Amino acid sequence: MQISRTLAVLASLSTGSAHTIFVQLGSGGTTYGVSYAIRTPSYDGPQTDVTSRNLACNGPPNPTTPSDKIIQVTAGTNVSAIWRHTLESGPNDVMDPGHKGPILAYLKKVTDAKTDPGVGDGWFKIQEGGYSNGVWATDTVINNRGIQTIPIPECIANGQYLLRAEMIALHGARSVNGAQLYMECAQINITGGTGAASPKTYSIPGIYKATDPGLLIDIYNTKAPFHYVIPGPPMFTCP
Numbered sequence: 001m002q003i004s005r006t007l008a009v010l011a012s013l014s015t016g017s018a019h020t021i022f023v024q025l026g027s028g029g030t031t032y033g034v035s036y037a038i039r040t041p042s043y044d045g046p047q048t049d050v051t052s053r054n055l056a057c058n059g060p061p062n063p064t065t066p067s068d069k070i071i072q073v074t075a076g077t078n079v080s081a082i083w084r085h086t087l088e089s090g091p092n093d094v095m096d097p098g099h100k101g102p103i104l105a106y107l108k109k110v111t112d113a114k115t116d117p118g119v120g121d122g123w124f125k126i127q128e129g130g131y132s133n134g135v136w137a138t139d140t141v142i143n144n145r146g147i148q149t150i151p152i153p154e155c156i157a158n159g160q161y162l163l164r165a166e167m168i169a170l171h172g173a174r175s176v177n178g179a180q181l182y183m184e185c186a187q188i189n190i191t192g193g194t195g196a197a198s199p200k201t202y203s204i205p206g207i208y209k210a211t212d213p214g215l216l217i218d219i220y221n222t223k224a225p226f227h228y229v230i231p232g233p234p235m236f237t238c239p
């Protein structure tokens with residue numbers, strides 16, 4: 001108990017500046033350049049207030065740069081959200097491994113992906129990974145050279161969307177607003193969708209509460225194996 005608490009404190013001290021950014025998207029066999037069609041910040045810090053409008057597509061204190069690009073995505077295929085410590089980092093510098101927690105992905109259908117701020121209703125969760133067999137989903141991404149593989153549902157409508165990829169680090173989450181949430185929004189145009197389903201949508205901010213069991217948790221003093229509850233709404237799947 002005492003040792004793990006010390007390790008936890010050391011982990012949060014030593015990883016204070018080793019955050020992460022969703023910097024690149026791969027789709028249809030092409031990996032686009034850093035910040036291409038993604039609203040990236042120059043600083044890699046987290047959002048920690050789950051009621052902030054900047055929970056949607058990041059923003060102050062990590063101001064983001066707009067992009068006038070849109071990436072084509074075929075429904076029913078996988079895209080690759082690529083995470084790096086900074087905009088300049090390589091595949092061996094994804095995020096400090098002391099950052100452990102879930103990964104998630106959301107879509108929001110929009111009229112103009114280049115300009116829609118993403119704030120408010122319209123979001124549905126298309127991917128979630130938490131803690132299983134002793135491994136956090138963030139470790140899976142780090143060990144996969146920063147690649148978060150996201151399946152795009154085949155049954156959704158065609159058109160422009162914001163793709164919000166997210167990683168949450170829980171090393172400081174034993175106190176309220178201690179979880180570090182990392183997210184960026186990619187601007188995509190989906191084709192090949194059947195449009196057979198209309199996903200139930202949710203608001204960002206609004207999907208998380210500071211006291212959610214998946215955001216307010218002492219991961220170092222919770223006995224393994226434990227059941228980690230991934231935050232946010234139920235994941236959408238095609239019928």
Ligand SMILES: [Cu+2]
Pocket residue numbers: 015016017018019020046099169180
């Ligand atoms: Cu960090």
